[in-house]
Amino acid sequence: MLRTGKIQRFDETRGYGFIIPNEGGDDVFMHANDLLDEKYLYQAGREVEFFVEMGDKGPKASEIRLIHQSAQRRPERDLASSAVTYQTADGAGPTVATLRGELTEALLEADGTLTADQIKRIRARVLDLAHAHGWVGA
Structure with missing residues (x-):
């Protein structure tokens, strides 16, 4: 089932992060290998749609797509x-x-x-x- 949520955190360098599902529940792990758009576009607060599958260590997102794309890149937070x-x-x-x-x-x-x-x-x-x-x- 296709789900939606917001990126809580995504580390472009390490290639992983977490999504907060809109329907609630636990955060879902996300990995750069499952991104359908350019990696630099996945930033905290961005809306995404994704499928949930069971990974080796629990639920993980797959086929992660940005809902609203933007070409603008925000600086990383210090x-x-x-x-x-x-x-x-x-x-x-x-x-x-x-x-x-x-x-x-x-x-x-x-x-x-x-x-x-x-x-x-x-x-x-x-x-x-x-x-x-x-x-x-x-």
């Missing part, structure tokens, strides 16, 4: 100099989605050898801690 707001309007801290995205980027930046399953397990544990301590908003 995490060290990025200004990120960690407070929601009610002062409760970042949203779960924001923390999940930032954590994924930080893990990929820290160790490019982590597998998708390892990243998901680490992220789940940190999100459990964040919930338990009230560090995240809705």
Whole structure:
């Protein structure tokens, strides 16, 4: 079944990333070998359509196509100099989605050898801690 979602993170150099499905559920692993358009066009926030298949390490996207193509290339984000707001309007801290995205980027930046399953397990544990301590908003 064809699905749609947004790219959460894609590292053009390493050739992999994650898609957040529009229908919810776990992030889906994406690899450069499954892209139908030019690799540099796949950037965080871009809408894609894809099929889900079972890979060696869990669900992965295949036949990934951009929904709205753009020839414009945005510069990569530098995490060290990025200004990120960690407070929601009610002062409760970042949203779960924001923390999940930032954590994924930080893990990929820290160790490019982590597998998708390892990243998901680490992220789940940190999100459990964040919930338990009230560090995240809705």
